[in-house]
Amino acid sequence: MVERTRAQSSPRTAVVWEVLRAELARRDADGPLRIVDAGGGTGGFAVPLARSGHDVTVIDASPDALAALNRRAAEAGVADRVRAVQGDADRMLDVVAAGSADLVLCHSVLEHVDDPAAAASSMAGILRTGGCASVLVANRAATVLSRALGGHFGQATAALASPDGRWGPADTTRRRFDATSAEVLLARAGLAVEQIHGVRVVSDLVPGALLDSEPGALEALLALELAAAELPPYRDIATQLHLLARRT
Numbered sequence: 398m399v400e401r402t403r404a405q406s407s408p409r410t411a412v413v414w415e416v417l418r419a420e421l422a423r424r425d426a427d428g429p430l431r432i433v434d435a436g437g438g439t440g441g442f443a444v445p446l447a448r449s450g451h452d453v454t455v456i457d458a459s460p461d462a463l464a465a466l467n468r469r470a471a472e473a474g475v476a477d478r479v480r481a482v483q484g485d486a487d488r489m490l491d492v493v494a495a496g497s498a499d500l501v502l503c504h505s506v507l508e509h510v511d512d513p514a515a516a517a518s519s520m521a522g523i524l525r526t527g528g529c530a531s532v533l534v535a536n537r538a539a540t541v542l543s544r545a546l547g548g549h550f551g552q553a554t555a556a557l558a559s560p561d562g563r564w565g566p567a568d569t570t571r572r573r574f575d576a577t578s579a580e581v582l583l584a585r586a587g588l589a590v591e592q593i594h595g596v597r598v599v600s601d602l603v604p605g606a607l608l609d610s611e612p613g614a615l616e617a618l619l620a621l622e623l624a625a626a627e628l629p630p631y632r633d634i635a636t637q638l639h640l641l642a643r644r645t
């Protein structure tokens with residue numbers, strides 16, 4: 398069972414943790430799982446999963462992120478269950494055996510890799526049959542709305558028209574997705590999407606001061622996020638889309 402920490406109760410990650418918690422509970426009888434976190438960075442997901450008894454390999458391109466991950470894992474007392482590997486999410490079969498992972502996380506990474514199709518196929522390649530991929534991607538519709546709300550109407554129109562959902566040459570995100578494009582990407586790699594949730598449907602639109610000044614507002618916002626996450630059209634305007642997909 399994954400313990401519920403303060404970070405996991407934040408609107409930024411609560412929906413993803415809810416989906417993961419349900420999947421892990423389903424697999425409780427299987428004992429510790431072999432989890433790979435592709436582009437797992439400093440271990441925001443890897444360390445809590447290791448604290449719950451699972452073995453986690455983080456594959457990340459950044460040595461600095463991996464060094465911070467190792468420190469965080471040591472501080473949490475789970476260094477023996479967290480393996481940090483410098484590598485490329487597009488080529489995970491170079492560092493992890495085929496069919497060896499029960500669960501692969503790929504959160505906020507497909508926006509940045511050179512080849513998202515190769516990364517999806519790499520996820521499928523390291524998963525065992527029946528294993529799951531937890532994939533979090535930036536949602537193009539949220540960028541259109543946020544650029545427009547910031548008064549950048551030309552950029553909002555550009556993001557609407559761009560096949561990659563980019564708002565202009567200065568946009569540092571290489572690509573964004575919608576529910577269909579993300580699902581098709583995973584399906585082509587042999588990953589059957591079972592669930593799609595919106596993450597941060599309204600959280601990024603709410604002034605922070607309102608949450609600080611109104612007692613109980615954060616809890617109420619969290620309840621709203623969880624209730625709206627699966628429901629189109631709310632799901633489809635969320636800042637991020639979370640997909641749970643199974644290796645068939």
Ligand SMILES: C[S@@+](CC[C@H](N)C(=O)[O-])C[C@H]1O[C@@H](n2cnc3c(N)ncnc32)[C@H](O)[C@@H]1O
Binds near residue numbers: 436438458
């Ligand atoms: C936005 S961070 C997300 C970190 C973590 N997954 C999370 O959700 O908190 C993106 C991470 O992906 C890593 N990254 C970017 N491109 C990568 C690639 N091609 N292969 C592996 N890691 C990559 C970066 O070093 C960074 O740690």
